Amino acid sequence: MRYHKIPDETVRRLPVYLRGAIHLSQQGVESVSSASLADLLGVKPWQIRKDFSYFGDFGTPGVGYQLEGLIKQINKILRLDTGPKAVLVGVGNLGSALLAFPGFRMYGFEIAAAFDADKRKVGRTKNGVLIEDITRLRRIRRRRIDLGIIAVPEASAQEIAKALVDVGIKGLLNFSPCYIAVPKRVKVITIDIAMDLARLPYYMPSS
Amino acid sequence: MRYHKIPDETVRRLPVYLRGAIHLSQQGVESVSSASLADLLGVKPWQIRKDFSYFGDFGTPGVGYQLEGLIKQINKILRLDTGPKAVLVGVGNLGSALLAFPGFRMYGFEIAAAFDADKRKVGRTKNGVLIEDITRLRRIRRRRIDLGIIAVPEASAQEIAKALVDVGIKGLLNFSPCYIAVPKRVKVITIDIAMDLARLPYYMPSS
DNA sequence: GTTTGTGAATAGTTTCACAGCA
DNA sequence: TGCTGTGAAACTATTCACAAAC
Numbered sequence: 001m002r003y004h005k006i007p008d009e010t011v012r013r014l015p016v017y018l019r020g021a022i023h024l025s026q027q028g029v030e031s032v033s034s035a036s037l038a039d040l041l042g043v044k045p046w047q048i049r050k051d052f053s054y055f056g057d058f059g060t061p062g063v064g065y066q067l068e069g070l071i072k073q074i075n076k077i078l079r080l081d082t083g084p085k086a087v088l089v090g091v092g093n094l095g096s097a098l099l100a101f102p103g104f105r106m107y108g109f110e111i112a113a114a115f116d117a118d119k120r121k122v123g124r125t126k127n128g129v130l131i132e133d134i135t136r137l138r139r140i141r142r143r144r145i146d147l148g149i150i151a152v153p154e155a156s157a158q159e160i161a162k163a164l165v166d167v168g169i170k171g172l173l174n175f176s177p178c179y180i181a182v183p184k185r186v187k188v189i190t191i192d193i194a195m196d197l198a199r200l201p202y203y204m205p206s207s
Numbered sequence: 208m209r210y211h212k213i214p215d216e217t218v219r220r221l222p223v224y225l226r227g228a229i230h231l232s233q234q235g236v237e238s239v240s241s242a243s244l245a246d247l248l249g250v251k252p253w254q255i256r257k258d259f260s261y262f263g264d265f266g267t268p269g270v271g272y273q274l275e276g277l278i279k280q281i282n283k284i285l286r287l288d289t290g291p292k293a294v295l296v297g298v299g300n301l302g303s304a305l306l307a308f309p310g311f312r313m314y315g316f317e318i319a320a321a322f323d324a325d326k327r328k329v330g331r332t333k334n335g336v337l338i339e340d341i342t343r344l345r346r347i348r349r350r351r352i353d354l355g356i357i358a359v360p361e362a363s364a365q366e367i368a369k370a371l372v373d374v375g376i377k378g379l380l381n382f383s384p385c386y387i388a389v390p391k392r393v394k395v396i397t398i399d400i401a402m403d404l405a406r407l408p409y410y411m412p413s414s
Numbered sequence: 415g416t417t418t419g420t421g422a423a424t425a426g427t428t429t430c431a432c433a434g435c436a
Numbered sequence: 437t438g439c440t441g442t443g444a445a446a447c448t449a450t451t452c453a454c455a456a457a458c
Binding site: 011012014015016018019040041042077078079080082084086093094096097098100101103104106107109146147149170171172173177178179180181185187189191192193194195196197198199200201202203204205 | 218219221222223225226247248249284285286287289291293300301303304305307308310311313314316353354356377378379380384385386387388392394396398399400401402403404405406407408409410411412
């Protein structure tokens with residue numbers, strides 16, 4: 001099934017598979033069947049097989065998927081093998097939590113820079129990252145950072161997004177609860193925490 | 208188009224529309240067309256009309272949607288009109304940020320209780336919420352709380368989820384990067400921050 | 415025997431185009 | 437005229453079932 005467009009949903013699931021693969025690999029497991037990986041991750045086995053099939057032959061019939069190779073492949077597809085760097089803008093409550101967040105490392109990420117508008121925070125170091133003045137954002141141009149994380153109040157989110165795009169950022173993870181307009185070449189993923197919580201009651205019985 | 212099953216994707220978008228409607232309403236606007244609301248939120252007008260059409264006649268041809276009524280309707284559909292309460296488990300970096308998070312109020316939410324395993328945190332108050340001992344989780348039974356927010360390390364997430372379900376929680380917002388098994392009647396929405404960041408490089412040109 | 419890879423069938427979602435109402 | 441509501445068409449994604457590979 002090569003030479004196909006990869007469904008967006010497949011791309012969304014690849015990090016899930018990667019996490020499962022890394023988890024098992026760390027436990028000393030060498031290979032896994034779609035059935036057991038599915039069981040571990042709470043998805044369906046045929047979904048995994050179909051998803052992997054878009055990228056070529058990952059597995060061995062009768063055996064399963066070799067974990068080391070699988071991890072390498074997914075990392076390459078997602079372009080995580082280049083150790084992408086991110087710049088955080090907004091070191092408030094959420095921003096600080098993100099700086100301290102242990103989960104990025106698994107995927108080979110690093111928050112390599114942090115900026116804030118609050119002069120009292122500028123110059124201090126948090127989790128090994130120096131907080132710089134937002135007016136000096138231009139500095140990151142030469143640092144090979146191409147992901148931006150927006151953790152500022154809604155009112156300044158659009159402005160910060162524009163500034164980040166202007167200094168060469170190619171992808172944005174946005175925690176502000178608003179739509180952000182950027183050139184089409186820039187990918188934005190918005191995480192709106194309140195919004196996700198807001199659709200939970202819909203699914204709850206009676207109450 | 209009444210008497211239809213509501214698509215999940217429509218439910219996912221309702222909070223987006225609600226946010227837009229509240230935003231405009233606060234600016235004194237009284238009604239809005241699908242075209243301008245779409246423009247504000249970065250979606251397509253026909254998507255909005257189709258989504259609303261599942262619930263009956265929200266709008267007036269030639270005029271648009273009356274904001275006050277729209278807000279009331281969406282709140283009712285999502286069951287936000289009952290002022291749902293949530294319990295937070297895990298008051299670490301992320302949990303603290305969630306307690307301080309201003310965005311929940313717009314949707315009528317309240318974090319009404321917080322629990323942690325760390326004895327040093329227990330008894331203290333953060334953003335007006337008392338931090339209680341996780342071994343006393345049973346206390347929430349009588350408090351009409353039916354949403355749980357899990358912000359604990361991955362290793363204890365499944366255990367906490369089970370405990371929450373056991374004390375009557377009907378919906379979970381999970382920030383741990385793992386699959387959580389619960390009875391089918393309980394809805395789980397997982398926000399895996401690292402995972403969202405991890406698929407960003409895939410969409411970035413060359414780099 | 416076990417497990418993959420995948421065409422075909424099914425299900426779900428988005429987009430369109432326009433009739434009908436204010 | 438302006439805008440909604442909605443069938444129908446187009447598109448996208450999931451599920452199935454089984455031949456081929458080990």
